[in-house]
Amino acid sequence: MGSCIICGTSTDGFICESHEEDVVFEFEGSHANQLTPGRFYRGSVDGFAEFGVFIDIGDSVTGLLHRSELDSRLESLDWDAGDTVYVQVTDVHDNGNVDLTWSIRQADREFRGSLVDTPEGDELPDEAEAADPNEHAVAGRPATDTSEITTDRPRTDGSASADTTADTDERDETNGTDGANERDGAALAEPESESEPEPDADRERVAVEALESRVGDPVRVEGRVASVRQTGGPTVFELRDESGSVDCAAFEEAGVRAYPDVEQGAVVAIEGRVERHRDDLQIEASGLTVLNDEERDAVEDRMETALAERARPEEVEPLADDSAVADRLDDVRDLAGLIRRAVLDSRPVIVRHDASADGYVAASAIERATLPLVRDEHAQSDAEYHYFDRRPLGEGVYDMDSATRDITTMLDANERHDEKFPLFVFCGVGGTQASADGLGLLALYDADRAVIDDEGTGDVEAFVDTTRTTAGALAANVAVHVDPDVRSEIEHLPAVSFWEDSPEAYADLAAEAGYDTERTRDLRESVALVANYQAYEDKRELVADLLFDGRQSLAARLATQFREKLDTAIGTAQAHLERHEIDGTVVNVLDTDAFTHRYDFPPTDLLCDELFRRTCEDATAARSDDREDASVLLGLGEDELLVRHGGDLDIDAVAEDVAERAPEAAVSVGAAGDRLEFLVGERETVREATIEVVAEQA
Known part of the structure; x- marks a missing residue:
């Protein structure tokens, strides 16, 4: 054993x-x-x-x-x-x-x-032949393996520099590994080498950012253990203080865990000598102690103050003159601060977004701003995969199924890799009551949640209301507060996020960035097309090619496919529309279960949106009277009925009246808030009742 x-x-x-x-x-x-x-x-x-x-x-x-x-x-x-x-x-x-x-x-x-x-x-790897973990390390990160160190370093006794190889005997002397000096993890080790200074609890603390000038010197650093790694030689504690992080190598014996009671998150003091291996710094630990309450509180207060200051967004101007953003600017900055704080606190940022053009644009804006911050803060080559993820929601709502998957993934990462619980940011989803249970499950685990959507679901850490605007426009403004340097890269995104009637300020901003009306439309339609396929995949590189990397021909080609497929579907749908005129209100009904390709493009929601614009809105505009809500489109599926209208039709009121007329149908408002759900066996009863109700209420 x-x-x-x-x-x-x-x-x-x-x-x-x-x-x-x-x-x-x-x-x-x-x-x-x-x-x-x-x-x-x-x-x-x-x-x-x-x-x-x-x-x-x-x-x-x-x-x-x-x-x-x-x-x-x-x-x-x-x-x-x-x-x-x-x-x-x-x-x-x-x-x-x-x-x-x-x-x-x-x-x-x-x-x-x-x-x-x-x-x-x-x-276990042979110490003399063990792979050097710094061979592929990113420049600027501390070294991790001190099993064999050869370096020119100044000696503390004032003698000339010497080429010193830290062999096993030397490590035994400097780290107390000969059995005479056992570590208990609660007190600083007593070194036996006369060349090493006596650990001194009163020694002045050195900030990590100042270690560059202390190479060869004994130092004391204080902070939180960000990670613990076991190499074939020493145990490596990554220590983070208010100014940065450094690796501290503690050697017990080859492959044996030093200080086994000290885990990620512990607030500690480490004493040792600052060494340089290749271009990186590390501390050869001679002692480690877990700080007591008073000392721990002082370190945490110092780190919290510095972290809050670094996380605070700069006071930058919104992308354009937009009253919808100006009215929510404080909320925008609060959300940007949450994202910055999560990255600086080594917590992953998980963006959950609607699988629509607006959802992809919104999430991509936040991704574009957050990844540089992740790379700056965490030098591992795979940091962006650990600390940022974008996950579309094909169903357009954050239900218990989605929340359960996220919780399972979160707990597994925490158990296997000591990964902290993430910040979840919802773009174009999460605002309706249908997401309340999913958000509530996250809250039970104290996972922070932020929502960019219409309506509000209650207690979340940040909420930005999309009323009168789009999730993409607001998320782009969040992005420039996360990282002002991405401003020029994302100025065109708000115009892309509006399906029609893009505000003039955003259209002008996009044009100045080289995206005229036609190119903006191509981006919107191409993203809408790819969003439909593999709806649960982020398609990171493809979306980046479309939105950021100037692949204009790619966007134009996909947009052409979008229009051809949509026109074909619209032609089929219009040929099968049922038209009902009741007291001056026109109610068009499309049996989407019978007259659409349910598993191909366009999805039912997008088809009904465009069908309403082309059929119902055009008919309303042609009326001679002043009524603006005279047309309604109903998309009748197997067990749901989409409602598209141009006025202030109250879906909750419609559902209530239909439920009274079809009492056996179990009618309710659907998760997305724009449809009715019912029992399949009562489909025709619900259809007739809904036609009557919307005609009365329109």
Whole structure:
């Protein structure tokens, strides 16, 4: 029986079941059947093909990383033959073929441990040959592995610099690993080397940002443990204070967890010597202590003050002169501050948005502003995948099904990777009562929620009302408060988000950025088209190509497809419209269950919107009297009835009256707030009752 190199719990071997995916393996076998599916392996690029990349796992086995498993296009990869990459084995076939998937962690430092997969079983890496986790580290981040350090450093006794190799004996002396000085995690270790200074609890604290000038000196740093990683040598504690973060390497013995009681989130003081390895800084810890109440409070207050100041958005002007934004500017800035605070606090930002043109535009604006902040704050190569995600909602409402998936993913990330609970931002969804239960489930776990939508569902951390405007226009203004530098990149987005009657100020702003009316329309329609397919996927690169990367020909081509498909569907629908005129009100009914392609473009909502504009609004405009709400369109599905109107028709009142006339139909207002839901068996009864009711109320 052994202990887990990540958490120290008793387990067979070196890794417990809950942390199997936190370890990267070096493969020393000679046959594919010796690989273990599900494990992450360090490999090297062997070659490229049209269908993917061949990856060598060890010296004798090659697997295929299919292009469908990559998060970026094959031709955009910056890998060269021989480059080290990190992959997960998904399957080993009987014929020896090995299927791989890409790991978003592309450096040793981004795993919490390292082991060797041999034919005889798992082993700890040999210290002298252990992979250097800094080989692929991003410049500017501290080093993580002190198992073998060679560096020129100034000596504290004033003698000349020497080329010093920290071998095992030296580490034993400086870190107290010879058994004579056991650590209990609650007090600073007593070093035995005469060359190391006595740890001093009264030593002046040094801010992380000042460590650059203290290389070779003993220091004391205080802050919160942002992460804990176990390498083949030391345990690495990433410490974050109010000015930055630094890795602190504490050595017990090879692959053994130092200070096993100290976990992510603990407020600690660490003493040790500042070292430089390659271009990165780290602290070789000689002692670590968890701070008591008074000391902890002082550190947390200092960090909170600095964090609040950094998170506060700049006072920037809105994108354009828009009263709808001006009336909500405080709410816009509050939401921007929440997003900035989440990133600075190492919490993921999850944007949930409607799978519509407006929803994609809104979420993409926030994504465009947040990712640079994530990259600046977190130097890991895969930081944007850890700390930002965009997830469309195909059903247009945040129901319990969606919330349950989010909670499950959130808890799994917290359990496996100590990931903090995210901030959820809802764009074009979350405002109706139908989302209240889903938002309430998030609240039970203290996950922060912010909503950009019409109406309000109650207690959320931030709410921006879209009445008289679009989610895209408001989200773009949130974005420039998150990061003012993206202003020029997103100035055209508000005009794209309006399906018709875009405010002149936004149309002019888009034109100045090079997006005239035709190009803006192409963007809107092309995004609406791709939003319909794979509705639950973010389609990050495709949407970025359309909205930001100047792929004008792509947008124009997709927009042409959009119009051709929509025109065909409209022609079919108009031929099957039922027209009812009651007391001067025209009620058009389309049986969407019978006369639309339900699983192809356009979706029923978009079709009914356009059908209403072309048929009902045109008919209303042609009337000779002053009535503006004389036409209504009903889209009758299997168990729901969409209502499109040009006036102030109260859907709740309609539902109440229809329920009285069809008491066996269980009529209610649908989740999206623009339709009635009913029992399938009462379809015809509901149809007749609704025609009568809307004619009376229109």
